[in-house]
Amino acid sequence: MIDKKAYIYVIGLIFVSIFLFSCSIKKDDINKKVIEVFLNHSYYNLSEDDLNHLTANGIENLKTVDKNFNIVNIGGSRAKRVNRVERGKLFYPFLIKKDSSGYRIIKVFDNSSAWKKGLRTGVLKSINGSDINLKNQYDIEYLLEASDSISINVLGTEGDINLRVKKEILFFPFVWGFVLNEKTGYVRILGFLENSHIQLKNILNNFVQNGVGSVVIDMRGLMAGNYEEAAKVAGCFVKNGSIAYYIKSSKDVYNKTFISDDGSFNELRIIILVDKRTAFLGEAVALSLKENNGAVIIGEKTAGQMEVVRMIALDCKKMCNLTVAKLYPPSGRYVEGITPDYYVKVDVNRETFGINYIVDTDPFFKEIFNLVGN
Numbered sequence: 001m002i003d004k005k006a007y008i009y010v011i012g013l014i015f016v017s018i019f020l021f022s023c024s025i026k027k028d029d030i031n032k033k034v035i036e037v038f039l040n041h042s043y044y045n046l047s048e049d050d051l052n053h054l055t056a057n058g059i060e061n062l063k064t065v066d067k068n069f070n071i072v073n074i075g076g077s078r079a080k081r082v083n084r085v086e087r088g089k090l091f092y093p094f095l096i097k098k099d100s101s102g103y104r105i106i107k108v109f110d111n112s113s114a115w116k117k118g119l120r121t122g123v124l125k126s127i128n129g130s131d132i133n134l135k136n137q138y139d140i141e142y143l144l145e146a147s148d149s150i151s152i153n154v155l156g157t158e159g160d161i162n163l164r165v166k167k168e169i170l171f172f173p174f175v176w177g178f179v180l181n182e183k184t185g186y187v188r189i190l191g192f193l194e195n196s197h198i199q200l201k202n203i204l205n206n207f208v209q210n211g212v213g214s215v216v217i218d219m220r221g222l223m224a225g226n227y228e229e230a231a232k233v234a235g236c237f238v239k240n241g242s243i244a245y246y247i248k249s250s251k252d253v254y255n256k257t258f259i260s261d262d263g264s265f266n267e268l269r270i271i272i273l274v275d276k277r278t279a280f281l282g283e284a285v286a287l288s289l290k291e292n293n294g295a296v297i298i299g300e301k302t303a304g305q306m307e308v309v310r311m312i313a314l315d316c317k318k319m320c321n322l323t324v325a326k327l328y329p330p331s332g333r334y335v336e337g338i339t340p341d342y343y344v345k346v347d348v349n350r351e352t353f354g355i356n357y358i359v360d361t362d363p364f365f366k367e368i369f370n371l372v373g374n
Contacts, residue, residue: 122156192225222282304337
């Protein structure tokens with residue numbers, strides 16, 4: 001007669017063995033699929049023998065070649081949803097610069113409530129009834145940061161205007177700008193989205209009509225967008241027919257060359273602002289303008305993230321992240337982060353907006369004024 005406990009024990013061992021064997025087969029299948037994905041999609045030119053040798057002691061060794069490689073589980077239970085609305089940071093819809101006439105509003109954002117009430121550029125005379133010229137620029141900056149609404153008196157082209165202005169801007173336009181002084185214009189680019197180059201050209205045309213010869217392009221924190229749109233933005237400055245940038249890979253399907261078909265503003269002197277968050281397309285365009293137009297770069301070393309990363313399915317529950325290509329400047333020289341021509345310490349408190357209300361208090365602008373004058 002068979003002992004019942006022994007029988008259960010043997011059956012248990014059989015099931016465990018089958019489970020472990022099936023897991024081993026599945027793991028081997030996943031590993032083979034990863035190697036197949038690398039052979040067909042990886043930026044790196046590795047043979048099947050290279051990959052088999054590299055993964056002999058574990059598939060995770062692929063990370064020694066591709067820092068972006070990892071396997072992601074897409075199955076499992078859905079995370080519990082948390083019903084929470086976080087309030088975003090709001091900003092006043094204007095910017096100020098100090099000049100010979102005092103503190104001047106140099107930019108009012110279109111379609112803001114203040115704009116609709118009639119606020120335009122002009123000399124800012126008072127805030128909350130106090131003469132602004134009796135305060136230093138850092139006190140004014142602090143007042144604007146700490147308040148939610150203010151009363152202002154502004155002397156514009158049509159006389160004095162008194163307004164109650166509140167913080168209202170949550171999302172800024174992806175491309176906006178203003179004339180900084182008689183020689184220099186300023187453009188902020190937050191992303192390379194559809195029609196960004198058209199918005200940029202409208203701003204640049206206004207600069208040229210006002211006799212501006214230099215343009216500051218603020219790319220702090222810029223990384224995302226559309227490849228074609230990034231090339232068109234660069235193409236506003238890069239001579240017609242010249243290379244804007246490349247996408248390069250060992251796999252032909254990913255290779256592409258972006259060539260300028262414009263160059264309307266090739267004669268403008270270009271100054272570019274970058275920081276440690278400037279990455280990917282932001283870095284590609286900055287390098288393009290550096291190599292094609294001799295742009296001067298101000299800021300800190302950029303992120304050095306110019307890899308094109310894709311997520312490719314392995315099976316119904318797993319996906320693989322890997323580098324399929326990299327962005328290259330016109331020279332074809334790969335760069336691990338852009339080293340600026342002039343280093344500026346970045347104010348981490350300005351990461352969202354990228355510019356102070358009073359531009360003179362922004363350390364980047366101090367460097368700009370050193371180059372182009374006030």
